[in-house]
Amino acid sequence: MSYSNFTNMKTHTEYLWFNTSNKIDFINITDKINSIITQSGIQDGLVLINPMHITAAVFVNDNESGLMYDFKSMLKQLVPEHLSGDDYHHNRTGEDNAYAHLWRTLMGHQVTMAVTNSQLDLGPWEQIFYAEFDGHRRKRVLVKIIGR
Amino acid sequence: MSYSNFTNMKTHTEYLWFNTSNKIDFINITDKINSIITQSGIQDGLVLINPMHITAAVFVNDNESGLMYDFKSMLKQLVPEHLSGDDYHHNRTGEDNAYAHLWRTLMGHQVTMAVTNSQLDLGPWEQIFYAEFDGHRRKRVLVKIIGR
Amino acid sequence: MSYSNFTNMKTHTEYLWFNTSNKIDFINITDKINSIITQSGIQDGLVLINPMHITAAVFVNDNESGLMYDFKSMLKQLVPEHLSGDDYHHNRTGEDNAYAHLWRTLMGHQVTMAVTNSQLDLGPWEQIFYAEFDGHRRKRVLVKIIGR
Numbered sequence: 001m002s003y004s005n006f007t008n009m010k011t012h013t014e015y016l017w018f019n020t021s022n023k024i025d026f027i028n029i030t031d032k033i034n035s036i037i038t039q040s041g042i043q044d045g046l047v048l049i050n051p052m053h054i055t056a057a058v059f060v061n062d063n064e065s066g067l068m069y070d071f072k073s074m075l076k077q078l079v080p081e082h083l084s085g086d087d088y089h090h091n092r093t094g095e096d097n098a099y100a101h102l103w104r105t106l107m108g109h110q111v112t113m114a115v116t117n118s119q120l121d122l123g124p125w126e127q128i129f130y131a132e133f134d135g136h137r138r139k140r141v142l143v144k145i146i147g148r
Numbered sequence: 149m150s151y152s153n154f155t156n157m158k159t160h161t162e163y164l165w166f167n168t169s170n171k172i173d174f175i176n177i178t179d180k181i182n183s184i185i186t187q188s189g190i191q192d193g194l195v196l197i198n199p200m201h202i203t204a205a206v207f208v209n210d211n212e213s214g215l216m217y218d219f220k221s222m223l224k225q226l227v228p229e230h231l232s233g234d235d236y237h238h239n240r241t242g243e244d245n246a247y248a249h250l251w252r253t254l255m256g257h258q259v260t261m262a263v264t265n266s267q268l269d270l271g272p273w274e275q276i277f278y279a280e281f282d283g284h285r286r287k288r289v290l291v292k293i294i295g296r
Numbered sequence: 297m298s299y300s301n302f303t304n305m306k307t308h309t310e311y312l313w314f315n316t317s318n319k320i321d322f323i324n325i326t327d328k329i330n331s332i333i334t335q336s337g338i339q340d341g342l343v344l345i346n347p348m349h350i351t352a353a354v355f356v357n358d359n360e361s362g363l364m365y366d367f368k369s370m371l372k373q374l375v376p377e378h379l380s381g382d383d384y385h386h387n388r389t390g391e392d393n394a395y396a397h398l399w400r401t402l403m404g405h406q407v408t409m410a411v412t413n414s415q416l417d418l419g420p421w422e423q424i425f426y427a428e429f430d431g432h433r434r435k436r437v438l439v440k441i442i443g444r
Contacts, residue, residue, distance in 0.1 A: 009157040009296050009305040011192045013264055044307045046344055046442055048194055048260055052271025054209045060405065061350045061397055066385030070394050071401070074375055079222055089214030098218050101209055105219070105255060108401060109208060112260050112344055112408050114440040116309055121438055123348025142269055144262040146194055146295065147442065148305050157305040157444050159340045161412055196342055196408055200419025202357045227370055237362030246366050249357055253404060257356060260408050290417055292410040294342055294443065
């Protein structure tokens with residue numbers, strides 16, 4: 001009697017906390033995600049990295065500081081930061097962060113990455129970033145790994 | 149003899165139907181997704197929520213009506229709705245919904261969320277929305293849950 | 297004694313290679329993804345399709361050539377291609393592809409799709425595209441299937 005066909009399915013959940021001193025910030029979290037994968041014992045599967053706050057994003061790109069400047073510059077040109085409630089109806093609620101909700105959506109908001117051989121299966125320049133668009137407060141990012 | 153290491157893997161698939169009376173509309177589907185998770189019996193895993201039509205999107209943000217106005221306003225400013233086939237080549241096919249294909253892409257199109265303790269694992273303001281950009285017709289959203 | 301409750305969990309990983317002769321190109325990869333699913337033997341689950349290079353994207357839309365023109369046109373209007381390092385700081389590194397990093401982010405970068413009955417579970421017009429924004433070089437796309 002052999003059970004070799006039955007593969008144990010595992011899931012692992014972790015929450016990362018951030019509290020950036022800059023209102024707008026980009027933080028490379030690739031190493032943190034790899035550490036969590038190691039702890040999970042999962043060798044092969046998928047990892048979802050999802051900001052739990054709606055004025056932040058997680059995205060994948062090159063770890064190059066000029067590029068981070070370009071992302072910020074693009075976002076400011078497409079969707080201006082500081083407009084009154086005349087333009088951003090969300091800001092009629094007393095908030096001033098409508099831009100941050102919109103930016104995080106344009107950035108793609110979340111990523112799902114592959115786990116192979118107990119690590120992130122990344123291309124040569126793929127790095128995972130937490131993008132904070134309305135900082136100075138504690139925020140969580142959910143990391144859920146599912147695999148075998 | 150113990151089988152406690154063998155975890156049953158489950159999948160569950162459901163299709164939600166929409167037929168909005170507004171051409172452009174945002175519908176909060178968070179409760180519907182949680183009901184499907186409950187029915188699936190899956191306690192821990194991932195749920196993919198994917199519009200099966202290419203002029204609609206699913207996205208996560210705050211349930212605030214001003215913000216929905218701001219999303220629509222942003223999309224209209226970045227990618228105008230009503231342009232002829234001179235500008236939108238897609239509209240040379242007889243369609244007039246090129247903008248809707250483009251908008252749904254800028255909105256991120258789909259989301260994958262975490263299931264923990266038999267419910268969506270959401271931050272304090274995370275809500276899931278169906279975004280219709282070319283309504284007045286029946287459209288489906290696929291919900292696929294995978295986990296244990 | 298019955299093991300019918302224990303479902304075998306499978307994962308399958310493949311890498312697709314692209315080397316486009318056009319600098320900017322859109323390639324329909326739907327059939328390739330379906331072939332990989334067939335080979336994997338996985339009947340029900342999720343498939344992640346993730347470009348491993350940060351100047352390319354994978355997205356889902358209608359297979360209509362006018363629409364591909366419209367995507368390119370939208371991207372060029374929102375984020376111009378050829379600007380110097382005065383505008384795009386990334387281009388101060390000697391690169392001239394800052395636009396490609398930004399475009400791929402606006403396009404949503406990656407997709408996760410459902411596998412049902414051993415095939416992609418697609419709506420009537422859903423097709424999967426590889427979007428190359430900085431071609432003339434070999435690039436990989438990761439395909440990871442997870443399911444039962």
